[in-house]
Amino acid sequence: MPMFGEKATIPAKKRIVFLGDSITDDGTYISYLDAYFRLRKPEVELELINLGVSSETASGLSEPAHPFPRPCVFDRLNRALAETEPEWVVVCYGMNDGIYYPLSEERFEAYKAGMRRLLRTIRAAGAKAIAVTPPPFDPGALDRAAERLRPANAAEFSYDTPYEDYEAVLKTYADWVLELDESRADGVASIHEPMLAWIREAREKDPEYRTGDGIHPNRQGHWVIAKSLLAELFGVKPESEPGYVDDPEGASAAYPLVWERHRLLSAAWKEHVGHTNIWKAEGALPLAEAKAQAAELEARIRAAAESRPEERFV
Template identity: 25%
Template sequence: MTLDPLLPRKVLFIGDSITDCDRLRPVGEGVMGTPLGTGYVALVAALLTARRPAHRQRIVNMGVSGDTVRGLAARWLSDVLAIAPDHVVIMIGINDVWRAFSRTNWGDWQIGPEEYRATLTRLVTETRAAGIGVSVAGPFFIEPDRTEPMRARMDAYAAIAAEVAAEQGLGFIDVQAAFDRALASLHPMALAPDRVHPGLAGHMIIADAVVAGLFGAL
């Protein structure tokens, strides 16, 4: 399902540091400074403005650095349902995977695939029950070798996100596929030194994928 960029609508983006990017607190919305942060959410708004100057979307950024799907669940009422958007874009899962690789003492902070699937499904179901549209963007790892352990596990979580979207009849934005196309010509270091936090070019790759997934060709 694609959205009409000319139809008045409040679109809320929620996720981890990739979404956050130093957005305005408590609510990432406005016109002064960088209320949407400095990442893909701001670029989505910029692309809409540049390519469809008559667009009527209100863009809101509610990303929080470090979040897992468990963190999203803890703040869903205040940061999504209470804001009453017309549509929500969820991109979560990178920290759910990364914490299993980055340190050995994350303990209960690690999010297994069963909890990831169940929690994401519950958030989607609750949001749709409130009359809010939902799109799911898959997590990614900027590494071309699909046998690399973290890339393989991230692919598994992205597959879960895609399955949840399909089961609920939602749009799925395959961010990993967008990065894979770029990685056919670029080294991962050209996009993200840690293979997780993109520079501006990487955020543009995400923004292009999100705009195409939400609005089609502009």
């Protein structure tokens, strides 16, 4: 894909929308991308809009045991594109799309059809469509795994009682994403394999290491995602992990403000566009008000970055 890898470059200015499920909704990896450019490349004007929605799918599927029908990106896609007018759209789905069941051709086809439609709609709106692989499922991080994981012949599965080898399902989905060519997407990026490598390395050092909750990665996992996207989308390969990954409050003067700004705008944008998750972003401000507060935070971020130039990791 010409946008990525060795040919990837940092644009001087770009509006980039992120669509995805709860991992994107959390937004930590997007805040790391934002912090990198604000601290290391302050002359770059990248607007990163997080439109992740918890529980969402591209497939339109929902397991019977889910407490409410899973939202689907197509419930809001046209409005999201019209309201944000993005130049790039980065999409990361798959974790929920297999609905935590063993691999089946029917569910796999629903994921593929949903992703193709999603990428096609984005391109028709005039934006570049960038497909990211789903992250891995890590049963070793699941609380009470012995009682919650289900064998392939179980009657029912869910996010709370997933198939014991659900990682194999996500690996199949990830491999398919990486096979998308220029006729389907403007670029693809892998976070699946880098995160698997991180999990293996962490467990070699500490067999009890918790990478998150099995589905949602911890802060270090979000850094792996951010680092992978920095390399694939922008040709940037940071040599070290920033201190605020381990210590978000104490290691950085600027990062807590970047995070505050990110969550402020993410909640406002998500509710402005609308979605079908029954849970709404708590305390979300009207978009115009959120943008005004974000502008104030922007000035504080610049001042904080200037006061701590050592934060500009490479």
